[in-house]
Amino acid sequence: MRILNKTNGIWMILIVLSFGLLQGAILLGLIDAFYEITLVTILINMILAIGLNVIIGFSGQFSLGHAGFMAIGAYATGILTKQFPNYGGMAAGIVVGGIIAGIVALIVGIPTLRLKGDYLAIATLGVAEIIRIIILNMGDLTNGAAGLSGIPYLSTWYIGFFLAVVVLIFAANYKYSSVGRATISVREDEIAAESLGIHTTRYKTIAFVMGAVTAAIAGSIHATYFSVISPDQFNFMKSIDILIIVVFGGIGSLTGSVIAATVLGVLNVFLQPFGSFRMILYAIALISIMIFKPSGLMGTKELNISSFIRKKDKSENKKREEKVR
Amino acid sequence: MSLLEVKNLTKNFGGLAAISRVNLKLEENELVGLIGPNGAGKTTLFNLLTGVYIPSSGSIELKQKDVPLSLIGKQTSQIAGFGIARTFQNIRLFKDLTVLENVLIGLHNSRGANTFSSLFRTKHFFDSEELMHKEARELLALFDLESKEEYVAKNLPYGDQRRLEIVRALATRPKILFLDEPAAGMNPQESADLTKLILRIQNEFKLTVVLIEHDMSVVMNVCERIYVLEHGRVLAQGTPQEIRKNKEVIRAYLGGE
Amino acid sequence: MENLIQQLINGLSLGSIYALLALGYTMVYGIIKLINFAHGEIYMIGAFVGYYVINYLGVGLIPALLLSMSFTAVLGVIIERVAYKPLRKSSRIAALITAIGVSYLLQNGMIYFVGPEVRSFPQVVENSLYTIGSFQVSKMQVLIIVTTFILMAGLQFIIQKTKMGKAMRAVSIDSQAAELMGINPDLVISFTFFLGSALAGAAGVLVGMYYNSINPMMGYAPGLKAFIAAVLGGIGIVPGAVLGGFAIGLIEVLISGYGNSMVRDAVVYGILIVILLVRPSGILGKHAKEKV
Numbered sequence: 001m002r003i004l005n006k007t008n009g010i011w012m013i014l015i016v017l018s019f020g021l022l023q024g025a026i027l028l029g030l031i032d033a034f035y036e037i038t039l040v041t042i043l044i045n046m047i048l049a050i051g052l053n054v055i056i057g058f059s060g061q062f063s064l065g066h067a068g069f070m071a072i073g074a075y076a077t078g079i080l081t082k083q084f085p086n087y088g089g090m091a092a093g094i095v096v097g098g099i100i101a102g103i104v105a106l107i108v109g110i111p112t113l114r115l116k117g118d119y120l121a122i123a124t125l126g127v128a129e130i131i132r133i134i135i136l137n138m139g140d141l142t143n144g145a146a147g148l149s150g151i152p153y154l155s156t157w158y159i160g161f162f163l164a165v166v167v168l169i170f171a172a173n174y175k176y177s178s179v180g181r182a183t184i185s186v187r188e189d190e191i192a193a194e195s196l197g198i199h200t201t202r203y204k205t206i207a208f209v210m211g212a213v214t215a216a217i218a219g220s221i222h223a224t225y226f227s228v229i230s231p232d233q234f235n236f237m238k239s240i241d242i243l244i245i246v247v248f249g250g251i252g253s254l255t256g257s258v259i260a261a262t263v264l265g266v267l268n269v270f271l272q273p274f275g276s277f278r279m280i281l282y283a284i285a286l287i288s289i290m291i292f293k294p295s296g297l298m299g300t301k302e303l304n305i306s307s308f309i310r311k312k313d314k315s316e317n318k319k320r321e322e323k324v325r
Numbered sequence: 326m327s328l329l330e331v332k333n334l335t336k337n338f339g340g341l342a343a344i345s346r347v348n349l350k351l352e353e354n355e356l357v358g359l360i361g362p363n364g365a366g367k368t369t370l371f372n373l374l375t376g377v378y379i380p381s382s383g384s385i386e387l388k389q390k391d392v393p394l395s396l397i398g399k400q401t402s403q404i405a406g407f408g409i410a411r412t413f414q415n416i417r418l419f420k421d422l423t424v425l426e427n428v429l430i431g432l433h434n435s436r437g438a439n440t441f442s443s444l445f446r447t448k449h450f451f452d453s454e455e456l457m458h459k460e461a462r463e464l465l466a467l468f469d470l471e472s473k474e475e476y477v478a479k480n481l482p483y484g485d486q487r488r489l490e491i492v493r494a495l496a497t498r499p500k501i502l503f504l505d506e507p508a509a510g511m512n513p514q515e516s517a518d519l520t521k522l523i524l525r526i527q528n529e530f531k532l533t534v535v536l537i538e539h540d541m542s543v544v545m546n547v548c549e550r551i552y553v554l555e556h557g558r559v560l561a562q563g564t565p566q567e568i569r570k571n572k573e574v575i576r577a578y579l580g581g582e
Numbered sequence: 583m584e585n586l587i588q589q590l591i592n593g594l595s596l597g598s599i600y601a602l603l604a605l606g607y608t609m610v611y612g613i614i615k616l617i618n619f620a621h622g623e624i625y626m627i628g629a630f631v632g633y634y635v636i637n638y639l640g641v642g643l644i645p646a647l648l649l650s651m652s653f654t655a656v657l658g659v660i661i662e663r664v665a666y667k668p669l670r671k672s673s674r675i676a677a678l679i680t681a682i683g684v685s686y687l688l689q690n691g692m693i694y695f696v697g698p699e700v701r702s703f704p705q706v707v708e709n710s711l712y713t714i715g716s717f718q719v720s721k722m723q724v725l726i727i728v729t730t731f732i733l734m735a736g737l738q739f740i741i742q743k744t745k746m747g748k749a750m751r752a753v754s755i756d757s758q759a760a761e762l763m764g765i766n767p768d769l770v771i772s773f774t775f776f777l778g779s780a781l782a783g784a785a786g787v788l789v790g791m792y793y794n795s796i797n798p799m800m801g802y803a804p805g806l807k808a809f810i811a812a813v814l815g816g817i818g819i820v821p822g823a824v825l826g827g828f829a830i831g832l833i834e835v836l837i838s839g840y841g842n843s844m845v846r847d848a849v850v851y852g853i854l855i856v857i858l859l860v861r862p863s864g865i866l867g868k869h870a871k872e873k874v
């Protein structure tokens with residue numbers, strides 16, 4: 001099979017290895033119940049950041065409304081699992097949430113994705129707020145501002161890990177395909193892309209819908225892991241938090257998003273003892289990181305495993321590059 | 326009918342008529358020169374024909390299976406899909422992508438796997454990737470760029486960037502190719518080589534090529550027909566011999582140099 | 583009908599606040615294309631400065647306004663120099679994240695140092711009602727509207743008539759060309775933050791008086807609304823910010839006056855999206871197509 005080439009094999013080993021390490025640490029008690037919450041939060045943020053990166057990093061469209069789509073997934077799953085408190089209910093919640101989020105993204109995406117840059121950002125912000133306000137006003141179904149509680153604890157860190165891996169693989173499959181390249185060409189130069197027959201709105205919309213669906217998946221995990229959800233968990237600040245992970249990791253870099261979600265999650269644990277001083281330190285860290293490393297940890301690059309394998313080719317490549325200059 | 330017929334095409338920018346009642350016909354497999362002083366409206370004409378700008382008035386019709394198809398109001402991507410490709414006066418490569426990726430994107434519309442098979446890595450995906458890579462490399466080889474496929478486009482020397490842009494346009498399998506000053510910034514040797522290459526691909530791919538070019542010797546030697554634009558109007562058109570003798574052209578353009 | 587006029591007056595006073603804030607967003611955006619997310623926090627700080635100088639120095643409204651404006655103006659310049667200037671050449675999104683960082687810093691800094699609780703703003707002006715015919719205007723509303731108009735007139739004068747104002751306009755049209763003509767863009771950018779932050783400080787004091795309550799989180803919602811107002815009017819365009827501010831204020835008041843106030847925000851966002859779809863660059867914005 002062509003899927004089982006060397007690079008993919010190494011990635012697989014890496015994923016299994018990190019799963020083993022986490023499992024070991026939990027069995028040994030190094031990760032206790034409290035740290036497990038951090039772990040799941042990191043995994044949820046990872047899914048959110050990967051999805052937003054598909055929108056911002058691949059298609060170059062600036063969305064500020066990611067939390068709205070997360071809310072759709074969280075509520076769909078919350079409502080369904082309260083009716084059907086089993087894994088069937090959860091699976092249904094993920095599917096229904098994903099479908100609703102995808103449809104909403106499609107409906108708002110097709111007209112708004114024509115907008116440029118900051119105007120699109122504001123339109124998506126508005127859409128997310130409208131989603132939140134609709135949820136606020138859906139009566140008993142969503143229980144208004146108080147939100148839903150008593151959602152069955154169905155998610156475990158296994159599920160979070162599994163779904164994070166699935167989302168990462170799909171995002172990578174997307175990036176390294178012809179549709180992915182077409183999407184990236186929209187980010188690079190819309191007019192040139194159009195001149196090559198690339199229907200730019202279509203690829204922006206595909207990226208936007210993919211981002212929305214993955215955000216809904218993250219919301220589903222959130223609802224069934226924490227058991228309590230309310231509209232204000234999914235406000236503008238939440239969208240900003242996700243954006244921060246994407247920018248910190250490097251816009252366009254999937255491995256960057258994975259690393260950034262982890263680093264920021266761990267940083268949060270270390271700042272915990274500082275109490276209310278924590279947010280001040282977080283803010284200062286954020287400003288300093290942007291001033292000293294504005295392109296994020298990875299820039300647009302990926303952590304490149306195949307380049308470790310093909311060291312030789314790479315040095316050859318360098319040589320050639322010199323010749324060209 | 327001709328392959329492409331333009332009638333009374335006009336484009337106003339505010340008070341300026343950048344293109345004014347232009348009539349133009351392109352036949353199959355011919356090489357047409359488009360000349361005129363700076364600001365004459367040559368690039369604007371390309372932008373109108375490729376749907377980048379919307380005409381103020383006039384018609385553009387493309388022969389599709391022997392019936393005329395109006396291009397007015399069509400999007401650039403649709404027009405590209407009908408077989409019209411172009412390069413840009415100010416190079417518009419995907420600068421941060423590799424040479425190969427640039428060409429692969431040109432091939433996407435006709436050869437790319439759909440989203441579903443890409444996400445799920447079906448057999449169709451792998452087949453299509455293989456085919457695309459093969460075709461992209463063949464096209465690059467035509468322009469002697471195959472050894473540079475891994476280079477990031479912005480790191481290429483200027484002449485290579487111009488040529489890569491042509492390769493990328495060719496990847497869409499066009500019937501008509503608009504080249505906006507492809508030799509700009511090249512030295513005479515490079516420019517001569519490029520001219521030969523353009524003639525070659527025009528023959529090999531059975532293309533209609535419209536060439537904007539300032540070097541009169543090139544235009545006079547290779548183009549079968551020439552349009553002369555001035556102040557947005559067609560000042561003259563005809564074979565190189567006719568253009569050479571045209572008094573208007575001599576006054577407005579050739580004489581001025 | 584009378585009710586409508588009443589609502590218009592209320593909307594006008596709320597709109598004044600949004601307009602003052604939107605001006606700061608739009609001016610900064612016009613010059614350096616940055617969405618200054620910390621602007622709402624500047625306004626919050628302005629309210630707190632007003633609170634402290636009135637309570638502890640015992641000054642009246644006008645000195646409180648002036649002191650607060652000076653403080654926030656200087657604060658705005660410092661923030662620009664320390665946090666934004668190093669990012670002038672970086673991606674816009676990096677600058678945006680920095681602005682969010684500054685916003686977190688100011689908000690949480692205030693929570694840490696003065697506490698998160700709501701404070702009641704000292705009443706420097708007794709709030710009497712004027713009854714004209716069958717509708718009422720509070721003295722506070724008159725004050726807010728009048729102050730806003732004076733500040734806007736001042737701003738208009740600075741932008742149109744002074745050398746600095748002309749430099750601001752030049753930089754916002756083409757900063758490179760402006761620099762070639764001997765304009766120091768750093769100075770102009772600082773001055774822009776100075777003006778915008780001063781207006782935010784004034785808005786803070788006015789809101790403190792109007793709603794009689796302030797807290798460190800108060801900048802978030804109006805900041806967002808004012809930013810939306812700026813976008814609605816056409817971001818980067820000064821009259822657009824004023825128009826957008828009044829529009830949002832009026833819409834909000836009219837909706838909560840006639841309908842469910844819970845849906846108020848949804849309608850505001852809905853209108854925003856519709857306007858953007860019809861006019862992709864805002865009401866007064868010019869749709870600039872890229873030259874190819």
Ligand SMILES: Nc1ncnc2c1ncn2[C@@H]1O[C@H](COP(=O)(O)OP(=O)(O)O)[C@@H](O)[C@H]1O
Pocket residue numbers: 338341343361362363364365366367368369370871872873874
């Ligand atoms: N997008 C645009 N907006 C305003 N004016 C334009 C635009 N594009 C081209 N023009 C004007 O149209 C005229 C023709 O320009 P152009 O087509 O680029 O000429 P050429 O390619 O022959 O040198 C010029 O005066 C140019 O300034």
Ligand SMILES: [Mg+2]
Pocket residue numbers: 367368369414
């Ligand atoms: Mg030109």
